[in-house]
Amino acid sequence: MKWMKFILPLAILIIGFAAMKSVIALDKGESEPDEIDTRPSVKVTSMTPESYAIQIEGFGELTPLETTNLAAQISGEVVEWNPKLVAGGIIKRGELLFSIESDTYEAALLQAESSLAAAEATLIEEKALAEVAKREAATLPEARVTDLYLRKPQILSAQAALKAAQAQIKIAQRDLANCQVVAPYDALIVDRNIGKGDFLSAGTVAATLYNIEVGEVVFPLARFDQAFLPDTVAGTVAEVSLLNRSNDNLVRAATIVRDTGIYDNATRMTHLVAQIVDPYGLSSGETAIKYGAYTKVTFTGKTIDNIYRIPQELINKRQLWLLDDEDRLVAKNVEVIREVGSEFLIRADIDNDDRVVMTLPEYPQNGMAVKVIEQSGDLVARQ
Structure with missing residues (x-):
């Protein structure tokens, strides 16, 4: 067993040497690391x-197409006014606004009718006399037959009197009709300046009305948008939406009707006008867009x-x-x-x-x- 004392340490040395050689060999056999790719990724x-199709936007205030300072065309006492003739009231076209006492104008019409009847009678009489004179002239020498003898001046005078009487009838009828003051269009009442019993003189402003049949938005157009306008602006379909509204966005159909034709001296912007039919929804029943509201107008310009x-x-x-x-x-x-x-x-x-x-x-x-x-x-x- 003595030989085991020499063989065992020798075997351990041999195995350790072999292991060391294997590690060195493996280390030498490893490949070089790959080059790192530093290119940015895209x-x-x-x-x-x-x-x-270019969409163009503009912003402006909704205003009435027309404002009327409604004035009395005749003088007289106010005997009645419509309860809706108050600030904020809405009245339809042709609806009575107020009435002026009509007795004087009814009497004037009767007098005019009497004058017309008298003028017609006079003309009939003159024509009859002229016919008699014409028959008598047939038996007289030609030198004695004059226009005066044939009553031609008298007939012309009677015809003129008849026309004057007819004119007086028209004036009297107009004055009587003007005793009933009606709305010239679907209107929003801005203010009223009369009350029952007031005496109005011709030309006295009784109320201020806004036309609510058509509203307008006049909005500026920046220079960078002007190049993309349609070839014909008038008639372009648009949409008007109400800004700063807390509930659902309100959009109404509109039409671009015209260019104002001038540039603003300060901004060099031009202005377009969009119209909304029935902005208060009186006829259509749609939700009203009130005058004074700030709106956005959107329409389609040129296609690129x-x-x-x-x-x-x-x-x-x-x-x-x-x-x-x-x-x-x-x-x-x-x-x-x-x-x-x-x-x-x-x-x-x-x-x-x-x-x-x-x-x-x-x-x-x-x-x-x-x-x-x-x-x-x-x-x-x-x-």
Whole structure:
């Protein structure tokens, strides 16, 4: 067993040496680590041109198409007025506003009718006398037959008197009709200046009315919007919405009716006029938009062809970044047509298969190598 004392330590030394050699061999056999990719990562997409109808907005106050200071056309005592003839009252076209005592005007009409009857009788009499004179003239020498003998001046005078009497009838009828003062249109009463028993002189303003059949919004148009106006502005369909409203947004149909035809000296803006039919909903039953309300007018302008819609953050110094075939950045100059919300409408020399960079590196440079981590779908289709 003595030999075991020599063999066992020797075996341990041999095994340890072999293990050390194996570790060294494994360490020498490991491959060198891969080179780290420092290229910035980007996402890309493609773009498709489209036609885009420009939406134009303007802001202005709703005002009445016309305001009437209603005045009495005759003199007399106020004997009755409509209970709705108060501030805030709404009266329909042709509805009675107030009445003026009519006895004097009824009497004037009777007198005018009497004068007309007398004038008609006089004309009949003169015509009969002229007929008698005509028959008698047939037996007289021609020298004795004059216009006076044939009663021609008398007939002309009677005809003139008849026309004067007819005119007096029209005046008397008009004055009598004016005793009943009616609304000239569907009206909002702004104020009333009369009461029962008041004596009005002709021309006295009795009330102020706003026309509620049609309302208008006069709104400025910025210079950058003027280039996108339709070729014919009048007749353009629009929408008017009420701003600063706590409940559901109120939108009413409107029509652009005209341009005011001048530029503001300070702002160089022009002004358009939109009209709303029946703003108080008297005939349609729609929710009223009151005069004085601040509104937004929206309508469609020109349609622009072959443009791209793209998020604003992708445009830097009017440049858009693309990738070439070697995944390197290429700057493409673009023409910014208009800003629409968070997007730009642009024109650019871009093909449908060009790759547009959606996530730019912090400091993009022409020729910078990048790594594509995602290929998105078409940009327009994603909107």
